Amino acid sequence: MEKLILAIDQGTTGTTALLVDRSLTIRGRATVDFPQHYPRPGWVEHDAEEIWFSVTQAIRRALHSAKIDPKRVAAVGITNQRETTLLWERDSGRAAAPAIVWQCRRSSEICRELKQAGHEPLVRRKTGLVLDPYFSGTKLTWLLRGDPQLRRRAAAGQLAFGTVDSFLVWRLTGGRSHVTDASNASRTLLMELRSCNWDEELLQLLEVPPELLPRICDSSEIYGTTRGLEILPDGLPVAGMAGDQQAALFGQACFEPGDAKCTYGTGAFLLENTGGAPVESRNGLLSTVAWRLGGRPSYAMEGSAFIAGAAVQWLRDGLGLFKSSADVEALAASVPDSGGVVFVPALTGLGAPHWKSEARGAITGITRGTTAAHLALATLEGIALQICDLVKAMGEDKGSPLKRFKVDGGAAQNNLLMQLQADLLDLPVVRPQMVETTAMGAAMLAGLAVGFWSGTAELKSSWREEHRFDPRMSPQVRGELLQRWQEAVSKA
Numbered sequence: 001m002e003k004l005i006l007a008i009d010q011g012t013t014g015t016t017a018l019l020v021d022r023s024l025t026i027r028g029r030a031t032v033d034f035p036q037h038y039p040r041p042g043w044v045e046h047d048a049e050e051i052w053f054s055v056t057q058a059i060r061r062a063l064h065s066a067k068i069d070p071k072r073v074a075a076v077g078i079t080n081q082r083e084t085t086l087l088w089e090r091d092s093g094r095a096a097a098p099a100i101v102w103q104c105r106r107s108s109e110i111c112r113e114l115k116q117a118g119h120e121p122l123v124r125r126k127t128g129l130v131l132d133p134y135f136s137g138t139k140l141t142w143l144l145r146g147d148p149q150l151r152r153r154a155a156a157g158q159l160a161f162g163t164v165d166s167f168l169v170w171r172l173t174g175g176r177s178h179v180t181d182a183s184n185a186s187r188t189l190l191m192e193l194r195s196c197n198w199d200e201e202l203l204q205l206l207e208v209p210p211e212l213l214p215r216i217c218d219s220s221e222i223y224g225t226t227r228g229l230e231i232l233p234d235g236l237p238v239a240g241m242a243g244d245q246q247a248a249l250f251g252q253a254c255f256e257p258g259d260a261k262c263t264y265g266t267g268a269f270l271l272e273n274t275g276g277a278p279v280e281s282r283n284g285l286l287s288t289v290a291w292r293l294g295g296r297p298s299y300a301m302e303g304s305a306f307i308a309g310a311a312v313q314w315l316r317d318g319l320g321l322f323k324s325s326a327d328v329e330a331l332a333a334s335v336p337d338s339g340g341v342v343f344v345p346a347l348t349g350l351g352a353p354h355w356k357s358e359a360r361g362a363i364t365g366i367t368r369g370t371t372a373a374h375l376a377l378a379t380l381e382g383i384a385l386q387i388c389d390l391v392k393a394m395g396e397d398k399g400s401p402l403k404r405f406k407v408d409g410g411a412a413q414n415n416l417l418m419q420l421q422a423d424l425l426d427l428p429v430v431r432p433q434m435v436e437t438t439a440m441g442a443a444m445l446a447g448l449a450v451g452f453w454s455g456t457a458e459l460k461s462s463w464r465e466e467h468r469f470d471p472r473m474s475p476q477v478r479g480e481l482l483q484r485w486q487e488a489v490s491k492a
Helices: 048-065 108-116 120-127 136-146 148-155 164-172 200-205 244-251 309-317 327-333 372-398 415-425 437-449 456-462 475-489
Strands: 004-010 014-020 026-033 073-080 086-089 159-162 179-181 215-217 220-225 237-243 260-264 268-275 286-293 296-305 342-344 362-364 405-408 429-432 465-469
Touching: 004 048, 004 164, 004 437, 014 048, 014 437, 026 048, 048 164, 073 164, 073 244, 073 437, 086 164, 108 120, 108 136, 120 200, 136 148, 148 159, 159 164, 164 179, 164 220, 164 237, 179 237, 220 437, 237 244, 237 437, 244 260, 244 268, 244 286, 244 296, 244 437, 260 372, 260 437, 268 286, 268 372, 296 372, 309 327, 309 372, 327 372, 327 415, 342 372, 342 475, 362 475, 372 415, 372 475, 405 415, 415 429, 415 465, 415 475, 437 456
Parallel strands: 004 073, 073 237, 179 215, 260 405, 405 429
Antiparallel strands: 004 014, 014 026, 086 159, 220 237, 260 268, 268 296, 286 296, 342 362, 429 465
């Protein structure tokens, strides 16, 4: 009976379950959406039970649709929305508060307070991150400051903290394993980047009791086994774990220093493998753990554009320019250029390398001749130009340019966007046959832990290119677009 790896990709708006065989072929797949909650402007929450329900239903549907016996599962891997913060009761497993989503800005004032007190250089040096509400630590500070009872229960060891990976392992193992992996821990503002240990000084700074914290593990090891689930038999190893962007880097077989990928989804995330030592950015990028294998961490530089595919969704839903997001490609391709229009998609602020949370979207260069097609093309150019800023900053930090650029995610299916990216970077852009690389990375990590695959060399040999986009834009046109972009960004 052929064995399969079950990968759980728990994202911001839904959960996907994949069943993967030894050749990295998908044998079963299902996605289940769940709601986001917006109790106040700038606040974003999830209900932990709605997350868990989406996970169980995605697994059930993937097994059922492919007619696969759950006993064929050799191991379970998890990848997850990274900075979303959960607190739950150790005795019951129930959430003690709503999950605060990575997009939520409610801890802005705490970040401002810490910056004004001069703590950001310390945080930057120890964690590789910046003081921004994006990360988990200040979300946890906000929860504990606002509810004295929660703080008392936390200090008494009655509560558990984790990002979504920790919560899912807890539920899958029947409450026996409270763990996270180094890639997720590196996004909390609480882990020292080089040692991959929780840092006492950071815990005190953010007022976090150590009793709350999970054990930091490798990204590929057996954390526990399934227990008490209706959807899966007892005893299956839960064996792989990584944050979504790091899992995508692994799924793209970016195993060597200098390998890079960009995932285009709601936002866009560029990661480059920097090897066994973190690179300290001078240009507003993040240093993060890519994964830890055999106790040895590999690091990555990361740049995030908060809005990518979401800009196309705004054209669809906010302006009604088309009915389906896929229609943007044909509309944008109907004009030879954007007619001088530049769109800076800073709809929720600017991420790296600018880190301007107060920035807002800007559209410049509009004339009487501007059409919906010009705006559509300017939107795709704006997405690609954000990535150009990240690539430039990354090259300056490392002292060497990127050589090749792998892409994945839903918006990477847009051929015009990918061609624009190649043109504006003046680099080949390579799209794999499997664009669901996030879930594939989780499957690979779990499979390595149980001997399903022999090592990364075998996995790399299975990676397949689907399309290569070579640059064809003239240097003059590229230069003009980049100059107009920089002028527009300065106004955002």
